[in-house]
Amino acid sequence: MYRKKLQITTREEGDIIDLTPEIRAVVGESGIAEGMVHIFITGSTAAVTTIEYEPGVLSDLNRALSVVAPDGIPYAHDSRWGDGNGRSHVKASIIGPSLTIPVGGGEPLLGTWQQVVFLELDVRRGRTRTVIITVTE
């Protein structure tokens, strides 16, 4: 097993960051040719998934998440805690914090147009986030 914690900095709600280069690098460092790589997001207002890393579809994804958890409606979380990030929690729970990808020939076996992305869903700006990458045989 080989594990690395990444720190990433996000600017604002809706940022979508391509983690694929870092994941490839960690898989390379691990020396594991055949196995699995797991990505985990620490925190409850961010998430991980795969998408084609193309600005148009990234904005389409953000819009779709706002259908389920819109801006400008009251959230019970916000009335209790005043954080203003009720929608962020809801979106993060729906997408989820965990992703596993097979590794073959020393590479994550993604499709050509399939990148691994970190979704910053919180309203607080300029956050530092932790992503835990684990490669197993």
Place this chain on the structure above:
Amino acid sequence: MYRKKLQITTREEGDIIDLTPEIRAVVGESGIAEGMVHIFITGSTAAVTTIEYEPGVLSDLNRALSVVAPDGIPYAHDSRWGDGNGRSHVKASIIGPSLTIPVGGGEPLLGTWQQVVFLELDVRRGRTRTVIITVTE
């Protein structure tokens, strides 16, 4: 590998149960300090994810799931089977039954405000549910 099947009892649709204490206990029993813990929900009308375990945001999540699969509209599943739980199946498929969390220092590496939750989505009351927890090195 160390595995334990938990039985949990839920009262009604919309119940969200914090599994984190049980998961910590199973990781502890396993004696595995560095590895992964996997949580799996047996059944097609319940799901697992992470969220801040705070009543406000739990109700926000339930409301958001009802945007996608509302009460009070016809479901093809219900017309065929009369179960009345078409919406439960749909929500469960969207959230999913599987979650993997890294284990380090003998603990699941969750964020401070990030708990693992079981979502009871079925309309049938008083169900007993099975959760399979597997710890691997």
Place this chain on the structure above:
Amino acid sequence: MYRKKLQITTREEGDIIDLTPEIRAVVGESGIAEGMVHIFITGSTAAVTTIEYEPGVLSDLNRALSVVAPDGIPYAHDSRWGDGNGRSHVKASIIGPSLTIPVGGGEPLLGTWQQVVFLELDVRRGRTRTVIITVTE
């Protein structure tokens, strides 16, 4: 570790294919009695989850996904690339490409009414798709 790549052919957008028999077969071939089976979808316009494999609820799921990413609205992805599959990408990212199931007694430990399904979300007809199944001890 035992791995197999499946090729599957889909007809059209909205096809939902039951992968459970293939997964059972791969678990059987692996000779692994106690462990995990992981399913990964290569590509960014398809996804994997579990559901009761019953035509009514499959159509309910497709309808629910169309609430989040409807037909007939403009997508930034489509304006840039003209693919017409902006909604496909969005749905695939929300459901996700990865699923892990515990294996016990040489079988995936699914519920009775819980099948593993491949969701074809792309608008292009007659696609060949790759699913990577990995069984680990």
